[in-house]
Amino acid sequence: MRILSGIQPSGSMHLGNYLGALRQWVEGQSSDAFYCVVDLHALTLQIEPEKLREQTTDLLATLIAAGLDPEVCTIFIQSQVPYHAQLNWLLECVTTYGELSRMTAFKEKSQRQEGFRVGLLTYPVLQAADILLYQTEFVPVGDDQRQHLEMARTIAERFNNRFGETFRVPVGTQPKVAARVMDLQEPTRKMSKSISSPLGNLHMFDAPEDIRKKISKAVTDTDGEVRFDWEKKPGLSNLLEIYSSLSGETPEQVAGRYTRYGELKTDLSELVVTTFAPMKQRYEELLLDPGNLYKIAANGAEKASDVAGVVYRRAANAMGLSG
Ligand code: AMP
Numbered sequence: 001m002r003i004l005s006g007i008q009p010s011g012s013m014h015l016g017n018y019l020g021a022l023r024q025w026v027e028g029q030s031s032d033a034f035y036c037v038v039d040l041h042a043l044t045l046q047i048e049p050e051k052l053r054e055q056t057t058d059l060l061a062t063l064i065a066a067g068l069d070p071e072v073c074t075i076f077i078q079s080q081v082p083y084h085a086q087l088n089w090l091l092e093c094v095t096t097y098g099e100l101s102r103m104t105a106f107k108e109k110s111q112r113q114e115g116f117r118v119g120l121l122t123y124p125v126l127q128a129a130d131i132l133l134y135q136t137e138f139v140p141v142g143d144d145q146r147q148h149l150e151m152a153r154t155i156a157e158r159f160n161n162r163f164g165e166t167f168r169v170p171v172g173t174q175p176k177v178a179a180r181v182m183d184l185q186e187p188t189r190k191m192s193k194s195i196s197s198p199l200g201n202l203h204m205f206d207a208p209e210d211i212r213k214k215i216s217k218a219v220t221d222t223d224g225e226v227r228f229d230w231e232k233k234p235g236l237s238n239l240l241e242i243y244s245s246l247s248g249e250t251p252e253q254v255a256g257r258y259t260r261y262g263e264l265k266t267d268l269s270e271l272v273v274t275t276f277a278p279m280k281q282r283y284e285e286l287l288l289d290p291g292n293l294y295k296i297a298a299n300g301a302e303k304a305s306d307v308a309g310v311v312y313r314r315a316a317n318a319m320g321l322s323g
Pocket residue numbers: 006007008015016017018019020021022140141142143144145178179180181182190191192193
């Protein structure tokens with residue numbers, strides 16, 4: 001079962017990244033699973049070079065600390081496998097400007113930036129290249145990636161129709177709960193690395209006192225009844241989903257055990273603190289030896305290149321390229 005997914009080195013990982021994506025990665029790891037740090041995608045954020053380097057190291061440590069085992073799966077850095085950028089170009093030539101300019105993420109981000117770069121428009125094509133290069137069957141991602149996944153499927157199908165069967169058409173997978181973790185302060189907006197919300201974003205490696213503070217200040221409602229109801233109680237339902245995702249119960253089961261918001265929040269804080277404490281310790285240890293992290297990534301890039309090279313050459317040949 002071939003799996004591939006990617007995550008941008010764009011800042012410290014929040015609970016949405018962990019529950020929506022990373023935990024699925026850990027559960028699905030095998031010799032057939034490829035996980036990449038998509039540093040080329042992060043260039044669309046116009047990060048300072050030093051910061052990008054630092055965040056790449058940090059993300060490698062986070063992935064391993066969260067449970068990805070480089071002996072089991074392949075962990076690599078996207079830019080270290082040049083086929084990603086190469087296939088990106090081929091796929092740009094089968095994708096239309098119209099379909100890219102209609103993507104929700106593009107519309108939102110381009111409105112926020114003046115003089116936005118073309119990379120923001122073509123971002124989903126590079127993501128399709130990441131996925132299609134590995135003949136990927138399943139792509140574990142959070143709910144916000146559905147449209148990008150649909151684009152990758154469209155590109156694969158179009159390429160196959162025009163140039164002959166080349167790519168497997170991938171399927172996105174989302175966790176049953178917590179596929180869309182919301183901001184703790186604004187529970188109608190998803191938790192996001194790109195929007196600064198100091199009390200609304202809960203990071204995996206926040207200090208325990210910050211975790212407690214953020215959860216205790218999380219916006220709920222005033223009717224006081226503990227009930228799982230996204231429409232009427234988005235703030236509380238968000239906390240219940242986070243809780244249920246960490247404890248393995250359903251959100252309704254969790255809700256059934258509480259009569260007070262305060263008690264639920266206290267228990268949830270402890271659950272979050274105890275879940276991440278061992279990972280945080282491992283993360284700090286791993287960061288003491290960045291050389292080791294990059295050795296792991298280089299090994300991963302070698303394994304990834306073996307697979308991606310074959311698929312890239314097939315696609316290039318199908319299009320009539322001789323290189
Ligand atoms: P990003 O931070 O955009 O690189 O996202 C990395 C992964 O985390 C992707 O699979 C996203 O779908 C997932 N993700 C990001 N934000 C959330 C969220 N608020 N809830 C659930 N999953 C998320």
